[in-house]
Amino acid sequence: MTPAVGSGWRTLLYKELLRFWKVAFQTILAPVLTSLLYLLIFSHVLENNVSVFDGKVRYTAFLVPGLVMMSVLQNAFANSSSSLIQSKITGNLIFVLLPPLSPANLFAAYVVGAMVRGLVVGLGVFIVTLFFVPSLLSMPHPFWALAFALLGSAILATLGLIAGIWAEKFDQLSAFQNFIIMPFTFLSGVFYSIHTLPPFWQQLSRFNPFFYMIDGFRYGFFGLSDVPPFTSLVIVAACCLLLSLLTLSLLRRGWKLRR
Amino acid sequence: MPAAVEVVNVTRRFGAVQALAGIDLEVQQGEFFGLLGPNGAGKTTLISVLAGLIRADTGSARILGHDVIADYRAARRALGVVPQELVFDPFFTVRETLEIQSGYFGIRDNAAWIDELLHHLDLGSKANANMRSLSGGMKRRVLVGQALVHKPPVIVLDEPTAGVDVELRQSLWAFIRKLNRDGHTIILTTHYLEEAEALCGRIAMLKAGKVVALDTTHNLLSRFAGLTVRLVADRIPALWQPRVLRQEGGASFIGLDRHAELEGLLAALRTERIAIGELALQETDLEYVFLKIMGAPEAATAPMVMRR
Structure with a gap:
């Protein structure tokens, strides 16, 4: 019997999923717990002190979509970047480079694998936080939220792919994470509405693509946002497209992978 | 019938080091071909060019007539490479490793061939063991299995017996010989000249990125009578x-x-x-020939081993 021949990218995706699933305790449960701690502490301290959207939304409720999105973004980034750096350092990346996988195949498998991890963790955080804010289940615009979750996870998965290919050591990767990803996420309005910021910082926030991801995602939950959701969608989609094209061209040139 | 491997004027420089200085080489289908040379001669670089892991500065390489860059899908499908480094993915078992590798080539439902590979490589009892738990020799055999999982017509083995004990080495060679009899082209680099002498019909010797000798093993041996x-x-x-x-x-x-x-x-x-x-x-043995061709001063420091 001749074995069925198909595209190898599905197997690479399967491998990427299996990789984090086998250590789900660390890749899914741990980030869910972290987000839960954020929620408990910040809501306890700030619930009665911070007013968001002119008091139309409780702070704890406001915080949840931010935390969900932050988990989606951070875990999407962590998955593609750590998978690649581990493969590079242990040398087993060669197993992926020897088969006839095209640049688009590699891109699709790593990015979709990382998106799934981000979305699964995000869903986990959302489910856990529902115990604290059950009203969030009745979202006015769930498809807007989904669109931003998909685009946001794709962007961070792609960034993770770039960082994983670029980094040669774990500390270079953590520098990328600590000096780029973390500040952009924390300063994007996860914990606050940018309308509470001084004008200068409000303006600066508008140059942060992460702000649009989180603001647009939050619109899905409350029908309220700092900027019109359509504007956010266009900006986020454009970022996603540009980064994808950049990454595909890096893969085509074999940047850092094929010398 | 296209050559199994065709290398035309391939050069590659890494900074100040000219790793490949114009290699021309043709290996016919069905050959058992040896690629010998001291460390740093360019053997692994040349193999990496064939596998598409390293790009040549100039020149071209083809596997069964498929250019390794322009037609990389067909070229890589035709080629199985056993890398020199003992690499593995610690997340998976032996069987998973082989199934995943098979899937990368787009081949699913490959269980029959994977079972056969496990049997020939004496890994049957370790099929469900995690890669981490295997000895070096076993990991090496899994690497051989991974290279063969898509039944490539051209097989390149870069130092396949390093770290494999004598008994297993014999069974590994018996298997590779069988593959060669079945029509697979075998290209081998090894530090064990004795193995090359016993197995290879034709041999190329590389030195400083150049082919310095290319002939049948018989002719090489008789040239230096x-x-x-x-x-x-x-x-x-x-x-x-x-x-x-x-x-x-x-x-x-x-x-x-x-x-x-x-x-x-x-x-x-x-x-x-x-x-x-x-x-x-x-x-005369191959080592004598090798040392003659490589020139005594350099060869004296070359870590080629002859086991007697």
């Missing part, structure tokens, strides 16, 4: 010291071009009053 003297003595006559190929277990191996030269060696031993402990004559 010389002898090796195995001599155990207190010391070696001063004039003969440059002729010492290697020293091993208290014996010195001295290369002779003709039987007549033996006269001179014996005379020197007599003149310098050196007592002979043991003396034996051996026919």
Whole structure:
């Protein structure tokens, strides 16, 4: 019997999923717990002190979509970047480079694998936080939220792919994470509405693509946002497209992978 | 019928090092071909060019007529590479590793062939063991399995027996020979010249990124119809010291071009009053040829091993 021949990218995706699933305790449960701690502490301290959207939304409720999105973004980034750096350092990346996988195949498998991890963790955080804010289940615009979750996870998965290919050591990767990803996420309005910021910082926030991801995602939950959701969608989609094209061209040139 | 491997004027430079300095090579389908040379000669770089892991600065390479860049899908489908480094993915079991590798080539439902591979590589009992738990020799055999999982017509083995114990080495070679009989082209690099001599029909020797010899193993051996003297003595006559190929277990191996030269060696031993402990004559082996071609000064430091 001749074995069925198909595209190898599905197997690479399967491998990427299996990789984090086998250590789900660390890749899914741990980030869910972290987000839960954020929620408990910040809501306890700030619930009665911070007013968001002119008091139309409780702070704890406001915080949840931010935390969900932050988990989606951070875990999407962590998955593609750590998978690649581990493969590079242990040398087993060669197993992926020897088969006839095209640049688009590699891109699709790593990015979709990382998106799934981000979305699964995000869903986990959302489910856990529902115990604290059950009203969030009745979202006015769930498809807007989904669109931003998909685009946001794709962007961070792609960034993770770039960082994983670029980094040669774990500390270079953590520098990328600590000096780029973390500040952009924390300063994007996860914990606050940018309308509470001084004008200068409000303006600066508008140059942060992460702000649009989180603001647009939050619109899905409350029908309220700092900027019109359509504007956010266009900006986020454009970022996603540009980064994808950049990454595909890096893969085509074999940047850092094929010398 | 296209050549199994065709390399045309391939060069590659890494900074100041000219790793490949214009390689031309053709390996026909069905050959058992040896690629020999000291460390740094460019063997692994050349293999990496064939596999698409390293890009050549100039020149081109084809596998069964498929260019490794322009037609990389067909080229990589036709090629199986056993890498030199002992790499593995610690997340998976042996069977998962082989199934995943098979899937990368787009081949699913490959269980029958994977079972056969596990059997031939003597990994049947370890099929469900995690890669981390395997010994070095077993990991090496999994690497061989991964290279063969898509039944490539051309198989490249880069130092496949390093770290594999003698018994397993024999069964590995029996398997590779069977693949060769079944029509697979085999390209082998090894540090064990004895293996190359026994297995390879044709051999290319690389030195500093160039092919310095390319012929059938038979012709290479007869080109240097010389002898090796195995001599155990207190010391070696001063004039003969440059002729010492290697020293091993208290014996010195001295290369002779003709039987007549033996006269001179014996005379020197007599003149310098050196007592002979043991003396034996051996026919030319590949190591002698290798050292001749590579040139004594460099070859003396080359870590090529001959196991007797």
